[in-house]
Amino acid sequence: MAWISETDLGTKAVPAAPLVTLSIDGAEVSVPEGTSIMRAAALAGTGIPKLCATDSLEAFGSCRVCLVEIEGRAGFPASCTTPVAPGMTVRTQTEKLTQLRRGVMELYISDHPLDCLTCSANGDCELQDVAGAVGLRDVRYGYEGANHLEGCKDESNPYFTFDPAKCIVCSRCVRACDEVQGTFALTVDGRGFASHIAASQDEEFLSSECVSCGACVQACPTSALIEKEVEKVGTPDTAIVTTCAYCGVGCTFRAEMRGEQLVRMVPWKEGKANRGHSCVKGRFAWGYANHKERILNPMIRETVDQPWREVSWDEAIAHTASEFRRIQAKYGTRSVGGITSSRCTNEETYLVQKLIRQGFHNNNVDTCARVCHSPTGYGLKTTFGTSAGTQDFDSVMQADVILIIGANPTDGHPVFASRMKQRLRQGARLIVIDPRRTDIVRTPHIEADHHLPLKPGTNVAVLTAMAHVVVTEGLADEDYIRARCDWDEYAEWAAFVAQPERSPEATEALTRVPAADLRAAARLYATGGRAAIYYGLGVTEHSQGSSTVIAIANLAMATGNVGIEGAGVNPLRGQNNVQGACDMGSFPHEYSGYRHVSDTAVRESFEKAWGVALDPEPGLRIPNMLDAATEGVFKALFIQGEDILQSDPNTQHVAAGLAAMECVVVQDLFLNETANYAHVFLPGSTFLEKDGTFTNAERRIQRVRKVMHPRNGYADWEIVQLVAQAMGLGWTYTHPSEIMDEIAALTPTFARVSYAALDEHGSLQWPATEAMPAGTPTMHVDGFVRGNGHFVVTDYVPTDEKTGPRFPLLLTTGRILSQYNVGAQTRRTANVVWHPEDRLEIHPVDAENRGLRDGDWVLLRSRAGETTLRAEVTERVAPGVVYTTFHHPETQANVITTDYSDWATNCPEYKVTAVQVSASNGPSDWQESYARQTARARRIAAVAAE
């Protein structure tokens, strides 16, 4: 699409309201009651000059440029803060208004550098535009008076600069930080002429509370806040809307380009997931695409102790196909498998599972959702009938009570967290169930009503105790249950949770949650109005992950909180396309649309489409593949876009499994940790280099659009097609839209999905139906997808990972705002400035007992392994609990985590590992040997001169 500067209507849209008709410059205009004159004029095609107004922020009325005349009213009201009224007659362009606006602009320009031609915002500056619009030709005051032109430019942030000399103190940045992002890091410091924008306590941006979301940069009407890339490259000349490849929020962006060069990513105002907002990753951290470590040529080697040898695509593809066929002939059809990627598109994921089912003739396909949200699929399908969240993100703006359990949205899902914080500032009540005091527990203008700092591993006991309160205090919505669920199942469940031993008092010693707090939280959830549950990996990554998801669903059904806006059960998905990867049949037991491989009718539909017989038996999950490898019966693995050595638990077990295979194929951007054990490396493409779709946490399918050619030569879907063709499969896709057409033809929930429909609606929230062609924002409105909602008894079964004298602390792991997953992308951007290493959070008491101080190197040891990292002494964690991130391979937090996993899905128990912490003076033996091995494994043989 050609470059089209987004229209700014000046002020926000108002909620639906009766229309008001008025006259603007002689034209009749009808707009909803409450609309500003500025917006009404813009909608009618009349742009009123403005500086402090923008349609992402509340009107402020400070710049005095948008003045208008209103018949019958004295003075010159600001059009941004004056609402329309019936019969109002407005004039936006008169001689007097021109004089006033010029006068205001003279004052601004008298204190502004006159360097437009060399300014980085030249041609993209609202101040420049307004100067032109009001016909400013001279400045009567001259330029010699007191001014702010000597202000020192702040270049501390790696992605943008702040030049106070260019600042007109319109407060748009301050208000963006407050209203949109909700961080409140900026302010106007000083009074009168001394007024200036300040970050935190007048600090540099980098050291301030700024989270670098970019909302201030986007809001700035001048070049006071501007991207360094624009300073370096120049202003963009085209824009293409695409979808972010980081977390499961699925923000859409305008990729603003100059030729084939990406200049900046600007959140798309029309994006239904992000509503024009972004975070530091999506907006700024895309430089990895051009990082020097990116591998662009295919490589092979016979054994993993050899250097890599660069080869042609033809040789790499032929070698891959022949190795898989050789190994299957020697060791059996089920001796090979593959892993799809939640970072790749739906179409690519679909093709990998198709390659395995059609080409490998087995169901040995799994995906990284195995290690994150597989319990969500199991739990929600069991209870509701659909393996997905129930709401859209907009729903949170209708919630009266928000319950967050096992999620840290301000770090993991920051753009949605900003929406959530907007609703909380409007008065919604907040319950947080988390071992850590996450940022959202207490943040500017928000304080949780209840924070239940439970002992890791006791989710089910806590949720059952909440259910106990609901049932025994008569707070269940029995009318809803009788209408929507099986009453007998409810009665059985209610009798179970009502047992005295499930009460908050009886379980307090176990959960460490004070009974009175838990009772109060349960009452608030049940009686506070529309109550929405948001959860993350703190729910799923436990030995009872699936039980916890089911317990959440039970609680929501018991209180009538499913099937209405503002409520529901909402998994916050970790990676950009976890939902999509699961939808596409990436699990070893089911085809796309969550249909079991043993279902004859479903299987026959795929057999007919693909022209082969398909295996009716489930395949191996990732940990089962690794076990089978160590037993010598699983010999080859095709891995697209995943780094299981770093991301999966018990690194040494993963390494042993990979080392036992004869052919490991890694398709990725970089030589990741898994590639240390690979025999074939197929260089992958970035999300900027291909077409496709991602499906976010709200089931929203959105287009990924190619903005530049793949530097490696092929999009990922093309690479998989080449492998399939080399294995004799007659694939002839010429564009990902054809793959989506096949998905839609074979998958009922995707039946109406096509690229044409996506272009028409902007996005589609599956299921799209005839009645709701753009999709279904709220699921289970008229009844549960499975029929009756299914209550399931969830008994608390303690994890077998126990603390004791040798391992007295509980380790839980997670992620941080600036880094993403294993860090393969974000570690190769300037985001490392915020998080250069993993650190171990430890409570002051536990640190004191061990003689540890903040910043000390510590040895972290579990039954599985040990590593070293530096300590961060903090009260964010409770005594007895330690926490770290898993972004850096030098630390390899998963050396510590164990093989324990969810009973139903084998999702690893990342959140509970018994550990000991002690002082250390250097890296562990394992770290040293791993560093040596990595250096050897990454050697690339020099190509001989011709």
Next chain:
Amino acid sequence: MMSPLERLVYMANQIARNFAAQGLDVAALAVADHIAAFWDPRMKAQIFAVLEGGQGAGLEPIAARAVALLRDRGAPPPQSAATKKAGGSDAG
């Protein structure tokens, strides 16, 4: 670290403990269905072998009942039409 076989027994027992609140008969059936739905043929064959080892080798009562139920339904064929088509023997 558990051996792969020990892990299979552990998995079966873990599934069983999470259904145990439903009583032996219902739980055993649920565990059998769960293993049928999610375990690959070789894993099923391995757990049958554990049961037939006589002593149950660590299988707890619900899990043992479930594995017996599943075995009595008939073991999944080591080969299917699909796996035969690839021309290789089955690894399991």
